[in-house]
Amino acid sequence: MSDRAPSCTHLKTIEITELPESVDGCEDCLREGGVWLHLRLCLECGHVGCCDDSPGRHATAHAAASSHHPLIRSLEPGEEWCWCFVDELGMLIPEITGVTRIPPSPMLS
């Protein structure tokens, strides 16, 4: 059984198929001194951004700023879903492997 969504045409743009071992947090929040709730990884360039429930919404901002980077993967423990901003479609991409160690959200501490 496959969870591939045939309506997302961006799967071939994925460059990151192995998740980083660990990340420090949302790149943009760390630079700007902001706080994040959940972390998302750009599957095109590896940019780490924060979710739409974070004040910065940097994952969405990254996808909007770089229109060729439509796909993200959740970096939250136990979450394996990906999201295409262009197709507004959630999916699982089993080719992406690895587990990323992330710091606790500064909003929750």
Ligand SMILES: [Zn+2]
């Ligand atoms: Zn797509």
Ligand SMILES: [Zn+2]
């Ligand atoms: Zn952020």
Ligand SMILES: [Zn+2]
């Ligand atoms: Zn990117």
